[in-house]
Amino acid sequence: MLKKSPKEEKTMLKNRRTILTSGIAFALALTLAGGAMAEGDVLKIGVPTSRTGPYTILGDQVVRAIEFAVEEANAKGGIAGHPVEMKVGDTEGNPDAGRRAAEKLALSGYNVLTGPISSAVGLALASQLDRWDAMYVSVVNKSPKLTGDSCHPRMFRANHSDGMDIAIVRPWLSEQAEADWSIIGADYVWGRGSAEAFNEVATELGKNIKVEVFPPLGTTDFAPYITQLRDSGAEGIWVALSGADAINFAKQAKQFGLTDRVTMFGHNFVVDQTLATIGADGVGIWGNVNYTATIDTPENKAFVEAWTAKYGAPPSNYEGETYAGIQTIFGAVEQAGSVAPSDIAAALPGLTIDSVFGKVTMRAEDHQLLLPNYLGLAVAKDGGAAIEVVQSYGPDVAVPAADPACKL
Amino acid sequence: MIINALNGLVYGSLLFILASGLVLVYGLRRVVNFAHGAFYMLGAYIGYSVAIHAGFIPGIIAAAAVLIAVGVALDLVVFRKLADRDPLVTVLVTFGVLLVLEDFVRTVWGTGNYAIDPPALLSGVVQIAGAPFPIYRLFIVFASALMAGGMVIWLRYSRSGLWVRAASHSPVVAAMCGVRTNVLGPLVVGLGAAFAGIAGIVAAPFLSLNPSMGAEILVMSFVVSVVGGLGSFGGAFISAMILGQIQAFGVVYLPEIAALLPFLLMALVLVVRPQGILGNKV
Structure with missing residues (x-):
């Protein structure tokens, strides 16, 4: 098209005017924003x-x-x-x-x-x-x-922190009658660290650690581990598993009758999502509860x-x-x-x-x-399980002293 | 000791159900089907959704039915269309199918974990060697034996079984002798997918369902089929049983390297007998 129709020319003019107007508005806005910086900073x-x-x-x-x-x-x-x-x-x-x-x-x-x-x-x-x-x-x-x-x-x-969770386990464990404990932990830095920390506290309190087993992350069949835990004769079991591993273990331990026979404490285990999936099979498991509604x-x-x-x-x-x-x-x-x-x-x-x-x-x-930190127990509720807070601990008990390795 | 062997038998049985589907498909199509793990996961989710409303048996049937349809579609749309291409292309496409199905499951069921209880009839324990053992685990052994038995009878004694064996041996000669290999493809791939789906829902009562469950177990079923000999049904059976026992006894006696043992076995087999325990036989 060589020649623009009058109508087209008019539109273009209008467009140009719009651009000009919005340009001025934009510049104005920038100036204003500059003045209001301190108060309205995002x-x-x-x-x-x-x-x-x-x-x-x-x-x-x-x-x-x-x-x-x-x-x-x-x-x-x-x-x-x-x-x-x-x-x-x-x-x-x-x-x-x-x-x-x-x-x-x-x-x-x-x-x-x-x-x-x-x-x-x-x-x-x-x-x-x-x-x-x-x-x-x-x-x-x-x-x-x-x-x-x-x-x-x-x-x-x-x-x-993990240290805070272990800190509230000590008073709980000292009141538990069970003398023989076994440990199952996920085979990576968190599970191993949790097992080590529990081992330390339990030994200090005069408890015996019978066996420690470390299934790799993503283990599907826990039967060989459950058999070992059962054969260890432990009256209590420390569980440091999370996510799908925690769910698989809890369901299978229940099916093997282990959950009903021993006292089980789960590190970061009694949490809403995990418990909702495990349902009634999780009833009776103790755990640290970091927050509850x-x-x-x-x-x-x-x-x-x-x-x-x-x-x-x-x-x-x-x-x-x-x-x-x-x-x-x-x-x-x-x-x-x-x-x-x-x-x-x-x-x-x-x-x-x-x-x-x-x-x-x-x-x-x-x-x-x-x-503060809390100790809870999974109890039966509406055919499933719910967390009941059994004991609360203030920061004076729940938080260990600062690590001297930290230099700020 | 007895309990450990039994634990191994249960895990081996589950691996066998899963790996036999993989082996069936490889036997006929000469393709390692990466989507097999996704079929297992899809079977578990579909079975779960049906089972919580209608019961466990309808759940198994639904998982098998849907997966047969998926398998048939996979054969018609992917395997047959790509039959003339480099097998690697088909393998890559099955990997793509795996990713698509995983995302599909995430979209429909979300990323959370699900769990389902075994049916009431199978939920108790029996005393074995003085300790309780879940009945449901014995059911897995039974179901696996049933499927293996049915499979052997079909392959050995039925006409269509004969065709499958013939086509696995040499597709071209079989076709020349009048075997309709075009019909066998969807049949076998559908059946293989159904095996994966059934494994998924059968495993669901003692495993939790999540979108990464397929990838986790796929690796083990690859090990089973490689050790047994790709495409060999009997080999898959033997190697699944061996791997089950290795898993059960390994974590007790060699806990530090237990996770490595299946792969050591696979490496050993590949060096000593690259075709697998019963390779080159259907």
């Missing part, structure tokens, strides 16, 4: 977590809890006037992919990091925090290293009520702990009056905040949040 939370891989089911819970906390904060007008945004990345449950996902988030401005499931991923982030000008708050990682020899000025743990604080009641209204079921233990972690970040933002990771990280040590656990303090020595 708190950007990066969530590198398991979207695929073996821990996907935990990643789902972490994301849901953070989404809930962010929505709630924004509905209240933000945190100290700062709107909150979040962006999720996939760690695939391994340190390499985790570091890449976190780097992408941090360098695109989402540099207040939280959410990885595996401790190995959490530790992989720690070494990069200065380079990214980021900070990291763990809400699931349990490895003692995070607050031990690998601690970092910009890394914090707002959840329970029944915790009696005003903050938790309000949280559980709002959560239940939204999702139709009370929050799981991981959801509750993650929410508490985000409350910790929010508390530090309020204290710092800034959304810069360096300012938030500087405000956190020694800070006391109101969380679903009540008033909790971030220990300055190793950046461990001083949390």
Whole structure:
């Protein structure tokens, strides 16, 4: 077409005018935004977590809890006037992919990091925090290293460590009559570490350890292990298995009649998701319970009520702990009056905040949040199983002293 | 000791049901079917969904029926269309099918774990050597023996069994003698898939269902079919039983290398007798 029709020319003119107008508006907006920087700065939370891989089911819970906390904060007008945004990345449950996902988030401005499931991923982030000008708050990682020899000025743990879980087992075990114990643990760093820690506590209390067995991750048939545990003659069994392994073991142990014959304590075993799948076969198993919807604080009641209204079921233990972690970040933002990771990280040590656990303090020595911890028992309920909290322990009992290996 | 041997027998039986499907398909199509693990998983999920509403037996039937359909479709759409291509192409496509089915399961059933109880009739224990042993585990041995027996009778004594053996030996000569190999393909692949599906639902009461269950057990069933001799039914039986015992006794007496033993056995067989225990026989 060589000559433009009058109508076309008119449209073009109009388009040009629109572009001009919006350009001016944009420039104006930029100027205005510059002036309002300090007050309306966005708190950007990066969530590198398991979207695929073996821990996907935990990643789902972490994301849901953070989404809930962010929505709630924004509905209240933000945190100290700062709107909150979040962006999720996939760690695939391994340190390499985790570091890449976190780097992408941090360098695109989402540099207040939280959410990885595996401790190995959490530790992989720690070494990069200065380079990214980021900070990291763990809400699931349990490895003692995070607050031990690998601690970092910009890394914090707002959840329970393995050491904290073992700390409440000691008073429980000392009151148990069973003298002979056996151990089954997943054959990798967490399962072996848990077995070692239990062995130490049990031996100190004068108990005998009969056998220790370590099935590899992803074991399908536990029968040979169950037979060994039974033949060991142990009256009590320490179980450090998680995910599908925990479920397979619990079902098969019940079928072999083992669960009914011995006292079983599961490390991170009596958790909502696992117990929901095991159902009635899990009844009678003891375990550490890091968070439960029944915790009696005003903050938790309000949280559980709002959560239940939204999702139709009370929050799981991981959801509750993650929410508490985000409350910790929010508390530090309020204290710092800034959304810069360096300012938030500087405000956190020694800070006391109101969380679903009540008033909790971030220990300055190793950046461990001083949390209460709970001991529970799986009891029969509606044909399935439910967690009943038997004993609560305050932070003075539940948190071991800071690891001297941590130099901040 | 007796209990350990029995544990091995149970695990071996489950491996055998699974591996026999793999072996059947390889015998006829000369393709290692990577989707077999996904069939096992799909069978477990379908069986589970039917079983919680209608009971365990309908669950097994539903798993078998759906998987036959999937197997027939796989043969018609993939194996036959790619028959002239490099076998590696077909293997890669079956790997693709595995990924698609895994994602399908994730989409329909989610990423969580499921568990199902054994039917009431089979849920108790019997006393063996002075210790309780779950009846359901004995049922797995029984089911496996039943399937193996049925398979042997079919292959040895029926006309269609004869055709399958002939076509496995030499597809071209069999076709020249009037065997309709085009009909055998869907039949055998459908049956192989059904075996995987049945293994899935039969295993469900003592394993949990999750989208990675297929990949975990696929590796073991590969080991079974390689050790037994790819394509050999009897070999798969022998090697599944050996691997079951290795698993049961290995974790008791050699716990440090128990996970390695099946692969050591496979390496040994590949060095000493590369065609497998009963290779080159159907």
